Amino acid sequence: MVVKKVTFKKSLWKVQGQVLCWDNAAEFTSDLQEANVFSEQGFQRQNKFKYSQIIKESEKFSLLQNIPTRQTSTFEGRKKELARLTKWLNEPEESRSCLIFGDGGYGKTTLVLEFLNKLIDGVIEVTAGMPEIISYHTAKMTKWTDQGITHFRGISNAMEDGIREIMYCLQDVLGKEWYRVEGVALIDKVRNELATQGYSRNDLLLVLDNTETLATSVADREELTDFFDEVARKIGRIILTSRRRELMNVTPIQVSALTEEESIQLLRRLGAEHCAKPIMQAGDARLRRVSSQLSHKPLLMDALVKYIARASVGIDDALSSIFRKSNDQLLEFLYEDAWLRMSESQRHVYLILVSITCPVDEFSVGYACQEIGIPHDEFHQSLDETYFANLTSYGQSYELEIVDLAHNFFLQKLSKLPSLDKGIIQNCAKIVDEHAKEREKVELEYKNDRVAEAFRGQYAKAAKIATDKGKIADARDLFEMAIQDDSMNAALHDRFAWFLLHRAHDLDEAFNMARKAVNLDEKNPDALLTLAIILYHKSDVESADNYIQKANNLGKSNSLCLLRMGIGRYQIAKKISDKTAIPYLEKAIDCFNRSNREIKYTDRYYTKNRNELNKYLALSQNALHILRSNNPTHLSEVAPNTNLSGFDPA
Known part of the structure; x- marks a missing residue:
């Protein structure tokens, strides 16, 4: 192609x-995906919250947010709904909560994500003060832990998980104290923690998606209403999405059918994007009739255009197959059509995903693809063409929610497999679950050991927030106060050394702080690794390698240690402009190749390390190629001086 x-x-x-x-x-x-070969940001590690800076005219805003990326690039219409959302945002004292409601398929989540992304793009006119924290959470009645999937006991327990999510903007890991409180006590604890860091209830916007999944009875809805009222009163403002018009004190915004003109414009944009020539060639009158037949519903119009493009059929044939069906019948038809076009390997990945108990995200999908033996991208090709799942993308990471109808469809396909094939799928699912449990356990232990220990004091927490916001001078002052407050904390000294190296760019002070961290705890592998990285920056390869070896002996993986050795040598080679850089680059490439053989899915921060490995291997190979090309070797150095059949050796 x-x-x-x-x-x-x-x-x-x-x-x-x-x-x-x-x-x-x-x-x-x-x-x-955001992390792709064309993106300079493709190798950055994603935390749950990221810092965004918005520049609008002469004003500058900053906020911490975990907003997923847009669901579509063909967003059309909804000017009235966007205007009402903007009006609500700019009247914080008039209404604390806003409800986006409407039937399935009209684009409630799409509307909210479009609004939030326009907000951080600086497109929305904000007159009442920009939120400083935006926390997005998809409502669920289950949660995944290293012990497997757990079910919440009630509505409040499910929503409490969304409230705890807010705290990840202040710290990378939540201690046990956050799980010992519930209900109003938890809400008060979150409010107090935010107030300690200088945030008021107008500084936070909480977005809760798919809340209709939480309440199935009148009693449930009453409990949900009371909980939301308490959150809105004490913590921050709330945007809810639901298929129901919930009976609570909210500003309601209904999402219904598009207008005729919006529908025509959407069909034309979809036709151009998917190269559906019958749609592109149709006149306005024809498209008006088509959109009317599809009830001006974005989901159905999207389904029609994709089917025309992929099945190479005309509008009438596509409508005869689609528009008379109910939503469920339509989806079943699309599922069967997509199933027939998928490879056997792609089908097997889907069957594994409906058999696992862990969350369906980039890691579990990656494990499933590894078990079947297909590239991750090949699976995504089939996902892009179907309505099997709702994808929530956070850039470098994503979550998949396989819709109920598709889930049942795959289970039916699984039940029809021969016993041997079914056993293979179930065994693969078990392996994926084991990988996920091990990864969750390792990540939790690592963060507890490293992050919670470093940022346990108020000054340290404030330093982390200032760092995330890009306020380097303030963060440095806060780190220094945190060190005075907790002078024997080796983990804090280590994190300060990392900050001084990567954010303040003060190599000498970073070196001094890293040495203090190691002196405080000689058996801290993170501190040893940080000191080694700083020594590579100082071109002291021998000392750096010694500290890398010590970190390896204390539990750092072979793959990570080889990766850091390779990056250290590459950085030294970058400072050298002549052929003396070649041995460093050759050794770096050797380290990267050995690291590649050692790396495992269960390694801590596997994705980040894998991305850095690919990045620096390519950079080193390119640098070596340029050096060798610019310094050609004389023929006499590589060819024997005899038996040249009369040619001059020179």
Whole structure:
């Protein structure tokens, strides 16, 4: 295939291309993840919350947010709904809560994510003060832990998980004290912690998606209403989405059918994006009738256009197959059509995903693809063409929620497999669950050991927040106060050394702080690793390697240690402009290759380390190629001086 165009618009990456084929040179458009080969940000590690800076005219705003990326690049219409959301945001004293409600398929979540992304893009006119924290949470009645999936006992327990999520903007791990309090006591604890860090109830916006999943009875709804009222009164403002018009004290915004003109425009944009020529060639009157038949529902219009593009059929044939069906019948039809077009390996991955108990995210999908033996991207090709799942993308990471109808569809397919094949799928699912449990356990232990220990004091927490906001001078002052307050904390000294190296760019002070961290705790592998990294920056390879070896002996993985040794040598080589850099680059590449053989899915921060490994291997190979190309070797150095059949050895 040929890549014709790569675009980045509204936080979404897209690639347009064409298949090289004599018979059917089809054009295509596909979404790319934020961490892709064209993105400079592709190798950055994602925390739960990230710092965003918004510049609008002469004003500058900053906020911490965990907002997923847009669900579509073809968002159309909804000007009235966006205006009402903007009006609500700018009247904090008039209403504390806003409810986005409407039937399935009209785009409630799409609307909210479009609004929030416009907000952080600086497009929304804010007159009442920009929120300083935006916390997005999808409501669920289950939670995954290293012990497997657990079910919440009631509505309040389910919503408490969303309230605790807010605290991840202040710290990377929550201690046990956050799980010992419930209900009003938890709400008060969160309010007090936010107030300690200088946040008021107008500084926080909490977004809770799919809240209809939480309440199934009148009693449940009353409990939900009381809980939301308490949160809105004490913690922050709330945006809710639900299929129901919940009976609570909220500003209601209904999401219903698009207008005729919006529908026509959406069909044209979808037709152009998916190269559906019958749609592109149709007139306004024809598209008006089509959108009317599909009840001006974005989901159905999207389904129609994709089906026309992929099945190479006309509008009438597509409508005869689609528009007479109910929503469930339509989805079953689309599922069967997609199933027939998928490879056997892709089908097996889906069957594994409906058999696992752990969350369906980039890690479990990656494990499933590894067990089946297909690339991760090949699975995503099938996902992009179907309505099997709702994908919530956070850039480098994502979550998948396989819709109930699709879940049942896959279970039926699984039940029809021969016993041997069914056993293979179930065994693969068990392996994926074991990987997920081990990863969750390792990550939790690592964060508890490292982060919670470092940022246990108020000054230290404040330093972390200032660092996330990019306030480097303030963060440095706060770190110094935290060190005075907790002078024997080796983990805090280690994190300060990391800050001085990577954010303050003060190599000498970073070195002094890292040595103090090691002196306080000689058996802290994180401190040893940080000191080694700083020594590589100082070009002291021998000392750095010694500290790397000590960190390895204390539990740091072979893969990580080899990766850091390779990066250290690459950075030294960058400072050298002549051929003396070549041995450093050759050794770096050797370290990267050995690291690649050692790396495991269960390693701490596997994705980050894998990305850095790929990045620095490519950089080292490129640098070595340039050096060798610019310094050609004389023929006499590589060829024997005899038996040249009369040629001059020179």
